[in-house]
Amino acid sequence: MSAIEPFGTRLRAAMDTRGPLCVGIDPHASLLTAWGLNDDVAGLERFTHTVVEALADRTAVLKPQSAFFERFGSRGIAVLERAVADARAAGALVLMDAKRGDIGSTMGAYAAAFLDKDSPLFSDALTVSPYLGFGSLRPALDAAHVSGAGVFVLGLTSNPEGAEVQRATAADGRVLAQVMLDHIAAENRGADPLGSVGAVVGATLGDAGVDLAVNGPLLAPGIGAQGATPADLPGVFGAALRNVLPSVSRGVLSHGPDVNGLRAAAARLADEVRDAYGQSGQ
Numbered sequence: 001m002s003a004i005e006p007f008g009t010r011l012r013a014a015m016d017t018r019g020p021l022c023v024g025i026d027p028h029a030s031l032l033t034a035w036g037l038n039d040d041v042a043g044l045e046r047f048t049h050t051v052v053e054a055l056a057d058r059t060a061v062l063k064p065q066s067a068f069f070e071r072f073g074s075r076g077i078a079v080l081e082r083a084v085a086d087a088r089a090a091g092a093l094v095l096m097d098a099k100r101g102d103i104g105s106t107m108g109a110y111a112a113a114f115l116d117k118d119s120p121l122f123s124d125a126l127t128v129s130p131y132l133g134f135g136s137l138r139p140a141l142d143a144a145h146v147s148g149a150g151v152f153v154l155g156l157t158s159n160p161e162g163a164e165v166q167r168a169t170a171a172d173g174r175v176l177a178q179v180m181l182d183h184i185a186a187e188n189r190g191a192d193p194l195g196s197v198g199a200v201v202g203a204t205l206g207d208a209g210v211d212l213a214v215n216g217p218l219l220a221p222g223i224g225a226q227g228a229t230p231a232d233l234p235g236v237f238g239a240a241l242r243n244v245l246p247s248v249s250r251g252v253l254s255h256g257p258d259v260n261g262l263r264a265a266a267a268r269l270a271d272e273v274r275d276a277y278g279q280s281g282q
């Protein structure tokens with residue numbers, strides 16, 4: 001049996017062939033209602049199945065937001081498990097947005113849940129928070145390495161409140177987010193074509209103002225409902241643009257429940273992203 005390729009390699013290929021776009025699966029109660037569905041497990045299941053059916057065979061990455069499934073308890077988790085399996089079977093990479101972060105021993109259990117090949121929730125990558133110390137993420141980084149998965153570490157998040165923590169000055173004078181980005185760069189050193197440890201850097205930031213040369217993917221949420229547009233990406237990411245994976249949830253999901261509406265919205269955004277990258281010469 002051949003070993004699975006590292007996440008960074010698989011993501012590079014997916015972005016090059018399908019286009020650099022991540023679509024979030026965020027079943028907000030308000031979206032279920034807008035789609036004519038009940039805010040219950042049946043509505044959650046229909047919504048999720050429709051998004052996967054519409055996009056998993058053409059979008060590089062689908063990013064289920066775990067919180068919207070967890071709110072329905074075990075039956076919501078069952079819908080999430082099915083979505084992960086179906087999306088992966090249709091060729092999308094699945095990034096589980098669960099933003100886990102804890103002391104190392106507990107981090108090991110989160111890693112077992114999402115990054116162990118034999119887990120029902122095994123995903124191609126997982127979002128994690130480094131703000132208990134980057135070293136506390138070691139069990140997740142090690143588990144991802146073993147299973148060929150990826151980890152996206154929160155760097156500079158898209159919400160305005162994040163700056164209070166992430167732009168604070170660390171003991172050595174660096175901005176805290178830069179400390180995390182430097183750790184990520186160290187994890188990815190020597191990886192080719194792309195490391196498997198990514199950073200989350202909001203598309204809403206205007207100018208990131210940090211060194212983004214981490215040799216790994218840069219997940220850029222905030223496009224659409226949070227106000228950023230693909231045209232903002234060159235200004236935020238500069239020379240790192242080629243490794244940027246823009247992420248959109250409500251900006252696509254609000255075009256459902258029609259499968260073609262979802263596909264058209266995602267395709268429009270992918271075109272806008274390509275234009276933005278092209279104009280910046282990336």
Ligand SMILES: O=c1ccn([C@@H]2O[C@H](COP(=O)(O)O)[C@@H](O)[C@H]2O)c(=O)[nH]1
Nearest residue numbers: 024065157158159221225226248249250
């Ligand atoms: O900095 C971050 C990190 C993660 N997110 C997540 O992305 C989506 C955004 O949804 P939109 O509807 O496109 O606003 C959501 O799941 C967040 O939890 C983020 O927004 N910012």
